[in-house]
Amino acid sequence: MPHRNPAVLDSLLAGNKTFATKFSQEEPVLLKELAAGQHPKIFWLGCSDSRVPESLIVNARPGDLFVHRNIANSFPPSDGSSLAALAYAVAHLGCRHVIVCGHYGCGGIQAAMTSAQSHHLVSPTDEGEAAIAKWLAPVRGLAVAQCRAASLSGLHGGGTEGLNLLVESHVTATVSNISQSSVVQTAWRAGIPLSIHGWCYHVDSGRITDLEVQEGIWEEDDVTPGTKVNGVNGVKANGVKVNGF
Numbered sequence: 490m491p492h493r494n495p496a497v498l499d500s501l502l503a504g505n506k507t508f509a510t511k512f513s514q515e516e517p518v519l520l521k522e523l524a525a526g527q528h529p530k531i532f533w534l535g536c537s538d539s540r541v542p543e544s545l546i547v548n549a550r551p552g553d554l555f556v557h558r559n560i561a562n563s564f565p566p567s568d569g570s571s572l573a574a575l576a577y578a579v580a581h582l583g584c585r586h587v588i589v590c591g592h593y594g595c596g597g598i599q600a601a602m603t604s605a606q607s608h609h610l611v612s613p614t615d616e617g618e619a620a621i622a623k624w625l626a627p628v629r630g631l632a633v634a635q636c637r638a639a640s641l642s643g644l645h646g647g648g649t650e651g652l653n654l655l656v657e658s659h660v661t662a663t664v665s666n667i668s669q670s671s672v673v674q675t676a677w678r679a680g681i682p683l684s685i686h687g688w689c690y691h692v693d694s695g696r697i698t699d700l701e702v703q704e705g706i707w708e709e710d711d712v713t714p715g716t717k718v719n720g721v722n723g724v725k726a727n728g729v730k731v732n733g734f
Contacts, residue, residue: 512551519550529555532578534571534663535590536562536597540692543590547697555582560621561597561628561659562589564666576672585682587667590697591660592690598632598656601625605632631658660687661702668704682706 494502513520533543533554543549543556557574564571578584591598604610604625613619632655639651664687667673676683687702 516550519552523552527552527555527582529553529578529582530585531555532575532582532584532587533557533590534562534564534575534587534667536560536592536595538592538595541590541592541690546690546695555584560624561595561601562591562663563597563624563627563659564589564663564670565624565627566666566670572670572672575667575670579672579676579681579683585684587673587683587685588688589660589663589667589685590688590690591656591663592692593653593656594692595656597625598628598652598659601628602632602636602652602655604629605636627662628655628659631655631662656689657687657700660689660700663687664702664704673705677706680706 529552531554533556535541535543535556535558537558537560543554543558544551547554555574555578557571557578559568559571564575566572575587578587600621604622610629611622613622635651635655635658664685667685673683673685682705684703684705684707687700689698689700690696691698
């Protein structure tokens with residue numbers, strides 16, 4: 490029996506033919522450069538959500554971004570996959586900027602908040618569901634703390650506003666986790682200019698908000714004078730370390 494793909498896969502293969510033809514006609518030099526190797530300057534840690542295609546939402550070209558995506562754009566210290574991607578990006582590709590990009594309306598964030606508001610931790614018996622719960626446990630911890638703080642203030646920690654706040658808090662926590670990783674600490678000790686930034690994407694508008702959550706060392710050409718990084722003023726340049734790094 491001849492091999493047949495489902496129609497949805499055939500549409501992807503047809504789309505690739507269209508892309509390849511257009512790309513080779515419009516960007517023949519870039520195509521040749523990419524065949525020789527990659528030299529991205531940005532490591533992108535994003536969510537696996539199908540609505541947040543990183544290259545499209547920042548209008549990037551092939552070769553601009555080295556990408557790692559997972560549920561809720563997380564960077565658990567114990568996750569070897571995320572750490573390996575970061576290590577390869579920094580040590581082998583020479584990426585000098587890390588972008589953690591969350592997005593509003595994230596299903597992982599919603600699941601963590603729902604679990605936190607249930608006031609009791611359920612241990613799934615299904616292996617897949619247990620893996621999801623374990624992965625989202627750190628986000629659930631943030632959600633529990635947020636709900637507790639809201640309750641003490643007489644506020645409701647959930648709803649759209651609460652979910653958006655959790656999205657942003659998780660991005661901030663992920664930036665912190667990355668900054669504390671052995672990969673980043675080693676780079677900073679060596680004086681390598683490496684910066685980490687927290688962004689959030691609005692699915693309903695296609696816009697990105699820079700949360701101004703930033704850590705690291707900047708090269709002089711990359712810095713706008715007067716920029717604040719975690720409350721520190723001034724230009725971060727030529728291997729000068731900030732925030733105690």
